[in-house]
Amino acid sequence: MTDSSSSQSNAFYLACLNNDLKNVRKTIKPSFINQIDPSGDTALHIACSKGYIELVKLLLRYHASRTIQNKEGLTAEQVAANDEIKDLFKYKERPKSDSKHFVATTIEVEWLDSYKNAYRISYENREHMKRWLLKVPLTKLLDEIDTGYIEKIKFSSEKSKDEIKDYLKLTIEWEQPAGLISAYTSGGTGFCTVLNYDLAEIGSNFRFLSTQNLFNSGYLDNEAPKGLGEHIFAAILINHPFFKPYYRTNITTYRGMSISRDDLIQYKINDIIMTRTFLSTSHDENIAKRFIPINDNKKQAVLCIYKVINPQTSLNIEELSNLPEEKEVLIVPFTVFQIKEIEDVDTLIDEKPCSIKVIKLEECDSNLL
Structure with a gap:
């Protein structure tokens, strides 16, 4: 030394x-x-x-x-x-303040797009994000997430902000993006909620903003796009080679929903939908069901079952997560599904009998793009 x-x-x-x-x-x-x-x-x-x-x-x-x-x-x-x-060395349970991590709400129903040409839009979005990883050094992308995005988030406390900043500091210094998963799964900070809200708000319009950035920079395509930290975050998780061993194909994962009856009507068999955000799912059905509230008479309890078939769609983060016992699988943004079945099912949640809706969705084959 x-x-x-x-x-x-x-x-x-x-x-x-x-x-x-x-x-x-x-x-x-x-x-x-x-x-x-x-x-x-x-x-x-x-x-x-x-x-x-x-x-x-x-x-x-x-x-x-x-x-x-x-x-x-x-x-x-x-x-x-x-x-x-x-x-601190024992298994951590998700804080009650973060109990909706595996459960979509009414607002999140709006985070799905229904397009006839969803395949093409998904492909173009993914290709655009991939170019960032090919053209821009990882350190520049991470720095934009850190200073251009996280620094501007209004966290509920400085303690939460410090925790997320620590993960980014680790990621930047080690030039190894596992810290992004640590940030996403940091229960209680609210970071993944903000991230997904921002992804949903911009949606596919990020391509227009990115092109505008490129024009404003004088077409310097080796610089990170400004103001798109949430999409850079997604681009790294989708495209960085570090995550390749964690992607799974031909698996089934589960996620809950608690939505109004009016919102439930929006889900129709054979509809094609595209996600705008990360979907936190679990490959353990019982874990996903554990988070579904069943005592709200104004909301319908729903279990979504996702069949994923393509590579670079479902990221098994169990080994990287701060909460490995949740067996979390992230379905990445701009994934296209078709609704295959909707049925009423009697089941047990927290050892209590209840009736829920089950929606089965299957990822569309990327060969159809």
Whole structure:
């Protein structure tokens, strides 16, 4: 280790010892995360043993190793100062404030487009987004997401904003986009809700805005398009080679809906629809059903069953998610489905008998494009 690197490492560990979150963020580097200091501890050991709960959360967001042992042969969890810190190492349940993650609402019904030529629009949208990954360096795309998009979001708290910014800092420094999934699945921050709202609001018009950006920049196609951070986010998840092993074909996933009867009428057998946003689904039917509210007499409880057949459509993020037990599969924007069946089904939700609508949708074959 060079003198400069050693000095930076010392500054990082000093910030950890002092629970100085501001300077931890300034000095943290991938090579420092799991490094053992002269006293025989990692930064996570230090934070756990001293009861620095926010620092522990920060280090875990940076994928600090939970299994490395200190000089006494103990993991960070084993030296935790209190039960609150030990709980951070256990399976996390989604916060109640985020309980609609797997359930669409009336507003989200408007996030679907119904086109006769949906295949063509889907193809053109995907091709346009792919060009960003081919022409623009990843660091520039990530920086636009960070400073041009996330920085402008009005989060419910600075704590939530800091958490998402931490994931982007990690992603930029490591030039490895797994941190985007961490941001999307960060329960309680509201980030994925805002992201999907913004994707839905612009929809396919992003191509016009992107072309306008290109004109305003003097046709510099190696620069990230301005004001389209939400679509850049989607473009990376769809096209970056890092995610290729996580895409699945020929799978079935599940998502709930709680919508009015009037909105339900919009769903008709044989209709073709195209998503504008990410759809958070689970490949475990019981998990999706767990989130469907069944006590609202004004809303219809619905289970959507998606059959996905094309590559680069369904991203299995279970291994990358902050909440792996949810077995989440992301269906990406601009995916085209046909409604195959709509039926009434008697089932159990939370061990309570209830009657729900089941809508079966099948992805349209990309060979028809």
